[in-house]
Amino acid sequence: NAGVTQTPKFRILKIGQSMTLQCTQDMNHNYMYWYRQDPGMGLKLIYYSVGAGITDKGEVPNGYNVSRSTTEDFPLRLELAAPSQTSVYFCASSYSGRDTEAFFGQGTRLTVV
């Protein structure tokens, strides 16, 4: 059972480039989330989804887009990368809302230069 899988693990982007961070879960969870973590800080929610075809903004959505075409996949798209998007990105999933545990991926470390 793989849990939540994120790819790639590391990436260096040039300013203005675009990329997609992939996230897949094999637990049939309805809820999925994207977070970013800056050095020495807690995680901040970027976007979340409560099921296929449904997404909503979190605390820091600017500069990002998401889609949820299947239950398993929740890709995060960065358009026109900026140095401020240098961070570690974590994807998470949970079966339902506040009374269930969330499972996190191992993260993608992104550097924008």
Place this chain on the structure above:
Amino acid sequence: DAKTTQPNSMESNEEEPVHLPCNHSTISGTDYIHWYRQLPSQGPEYVIHGLTSNVNNRMASLAIAEDRKSSTLILHRATLRDAAVYYCILRAPRGGGGADGLTFGKGTHLIIQP
């Protein structure tokens, strides 16, 4: 959203119990109390959660005050592997489902001395 207050850091000795406190004086009646931990260079890992009653699992115990304005995560016998940042989080409903995820603060950096 209701916020939590945790000490920035705590130290403990290996093989001793650890009590990690968390204050959440503005908690509402439907907020669940969650604890996660993050080991260096890893994603957060679920530890335990509860609503009103104390909870136990294989990793830890969660003691919740009667007024729910504070809670304590108890690691019964700390090991070096328990050195991590521990986050106390209130998972609140928005639109009824709590789907907006977990709001992370800075957490408590737990240092375990051998």
